[in-house]
Amino acid sequence: MATMKAIDIKGGKGPIENMFINDIPRPQITGSQALVKVKAFGLNRMDLLQREGLYPLPPQAPATMGVEFSGTVEELGADSEHGFKKGDAVFGLAYGGAYAEYIAVSTHMLVHKPDELSWEECAGIPETWITATQAMYLIGRFAPGKTILWHAGASSVSIAGIQLSRGDNAAAVYATARSDDKTSFITSSLGATAAFNTQKTDWADEVLKATDGKGVDVIVDFIGPEAFSANLRAIARDGTIVNLATLSGPKLKPEHEQPDMTLFFRKRARFEGSGLRSRDEEYQGKLRDQLVEHALPKFKDGSFKVYVEKVLSWEKIQEAHGQMARNETKGKLICTIP
Template sequence: MMKAIGIKGGKGPAEALFFDEIPIPVLKPEDALVKVKAFGLNRMDIMQRNGEYKVPPQAPETLGVEFSGTVIRIASDSTDFKIGDEVFGLAYGGAYAEYIAVSTKMLIHKPEDMSWEKAAGIPETWITANQAMYLIGEFAPGKSILWHAGASSVAIAGTQLSLAEGASKVFSTVGSDEKVKFCVDELGVTAAFNYKKQDWAQEILKATDGKGVDVIIDLVGASHFQGNITAAAKDARIVHLGQVSGTILPEKVDIGPMLWKRIRFEGSTLRSRDVEYQRKLRDLVVEHAMPKFRDGTFKVIIDKVFSWKDITAAHKMMESNITQGKLICLVD
């Protein structure tokens, strides 16, 4: 048996989280059993806790999709990983626990000088950013890009990727002046806009001499839909990843420009994808991001580290929408 964080009644507020005793997971072929050192929090955890997230059938009930830790068992022979390896990775669920079973196709070797906390903050955010930019957004050097929710962990990862991979301009939208300063001063974006005070779509048109942006990554949803169409360049790609502002569009939304601008709008999820698709994304992170983590170019920006004993406080902080970076829990 092992300790894991459960939800009283199966769903509820942050106060419903509690320490449970559940069986150590059984390994499937190509799985590894990892003793968890740290895990990252994601908005999907809150949605799942509230009963608002469609969990894939292969996922365990326990929350958490990203983690770092040490391999203590391998189900079958592996040429890439062995017992004792320090790793981090992405799972369908189960990271809020002492042990997690995960496909070796979704593990990455942790650099020796990288902390457990930083390693646990990479998988979901950096894999999602790579997926949005490359596989869906068709980003290439010289293109401009806009990241909504610019102080979120996914956008922080994506901004760093965009700048390093040769974006002509990188923009972000955020909900406070403090976050504008963070995106400009800390991340180095071309410009950031406070959507509560500015018509960010018009500002982006001004900043691009009326052309608009080539790739838009939207983690916000309905409230930004019209602005996305306005700010998009011809042949732009709009990648829809989140909908914290809701799913119902405001009245009088004008979709006309989608036609004459030839805009492609595509929604995507990551957790519901099969392991082979996720493995391709892991390989993108290994190729595009890991060398730059090793040389210090890329940074994992952590807002706060909690003990997993304080998981309720961690969830409440994420719900507050005041974070600038990852929230990490140590399994201590």
């Protein structure tokens, strides 16, 4: 059986120090899949949870971490999507397996790499931009002229979302972050209307002031319990709060602001949770098509930008995971495979 090198975890799960490069079987493709030789892969916060054994994997996901990558097509399955051939430069989204020299992935989740973008930039697009697209449009029901707020505004998904919001003519785009350095980046580099440091201000009050008491139409939330009450205060009537993660933990704690649950029916607000990795291939494929149609031309002409915080060789995967765990990034961490 052919083998390849991949990032593995001693004992199957554990701390950063347990990660190492190992020889494992090379994946076999079936049906509509392609075998892609990986040039670069992007890191995501779910990778930290998966490494620790705290992320429920979908049944079709391999044990190897990583869901976004760029590379070249090595083989194609008998039922692969038309338009791809051996040697094509591509990037894409997978259920897992990107921390490796080769990945088996559905051709329905591949995109041709534009000449205008580097391998590293392309590896930072799929998970973050498709997640932002899903949260904004399919769950949040965003439309031009609406207002929107992105929590964790310097995170990769929110960086994508802020650009998408501005590109689709939001009336105003707001964000939160936990440092002045990040709020400055959000307004000066990303062009958000305003960004609020949650360590210094009551961001919900600031949003209400900025919107003359109306609130925002869409909130995209990764924080969970700590932001729950403030989200209810800041959401507009008939607005939608989209929850994608719970960085503040799974449950409300006594020290958290306790929510006024009457705001739900008084504002006719919707609170909806969503995840991308657990979705089926057809659902993800439609989002890929939306990304290609709406965002890819703007990547090519420079209207949209992939913000890469740092590029490291995959031999420094422990350093990369450490930097992400410390929340030191304003953009993507990318690893390359020589």
